[in-house]
Amino acid sequence: MVHAHNGMPGSPHAGSYTATGRTGQKSRTQRALVEALRGLMADGQDPSVSDVAASAGISRTTAYRYFPDKESLLNAAMPQTGERSLLGEDPPSDVAERLDRTLGEHFAFIRDWEPQMRAALRASLAPGAGQPALRGGRAVRWYEEALAPLAGTHPGIDVHRLAVRLRAAAGIEPYVWLTGVGGLGAEEAFAAMKSNALDILHAAVGGA
Structure with missing residues (x-):
């Protein structure tokens, strides 16, 4: 891990x-x-x-x-x-398994650093604010790495755009909404984000 x-x-x-x-x-x-x-x-x-x-x-x-x-x-x-990928050693070849592993590690990152990530999110929302160091778009890169096999199996899929959609479904922003507005517990929120992300992947692959 x-x-x-x-x-x-x-x-x-x-x-x-x-x-x-x-x-x-x-x-x-x-x-x-x-x-x-x-x-x-x-x-x-x-x-x-x-x-x-x-x-x-x-x-x-x-x-x-x-x-x-x-x-x-x-x-x-x-x-x-500083990681290019969250897949670790010996990553699976199946895209759904790669995404599942990446989601798990991304959620672990949120668990470990939730106060810092919430603070960075608040700072980024201030009028005229720049992007704090934790708001650098790293998670999109992680999801692109998870989706990399699609370039060969589904060349019609825009991997970057799909990674952006996954990041919109799984990250600190939806986590804050699900726990603060949606009333879910932390683990329920992670489960909801995982389900949504996997649904997005399956729809994209099935549509292609």
Whole structure:
């Protein structure tokens, strides 16, 4: 499984710096930066590396030794954000099974980071707001990877457009509506999103 990345964070850049020297202290500093980012994002902020350093009480120069940019810090704090695919090792060839696995991992991501995702959603809805780091369209890419075999079996299907439709049916936005307005519990909401997404896939494949 791809989720449950709640242990010691890592990134290629950070790993090369923390692997030598005072590794214990470096690991603590790295963890402090990661936890500061998670806390700031849960409060609705979209902080820079400098903001995170200030929150963690760590110098800006030191922070950039671990994470040269916000994307590398985000990937260390929430490793799924750096993944091209959520299919994991030995992915199935059947598209419905690939979608089912991707949905399960996407929902695990929502479970793990719900406060941060809700905060990013709120921030993105403010008038004139830009898109926070968690609103980068990564899930569309995950669904495109799940649907990839359709390029050979159903060339008439626009995989990108279908991935967008799936993302509209399964993500933080429908989850917030289903739990807040629809009155469903979390697991009921995930089940509803999964059912809707699989129905969309089956209709698209059957129609093609």
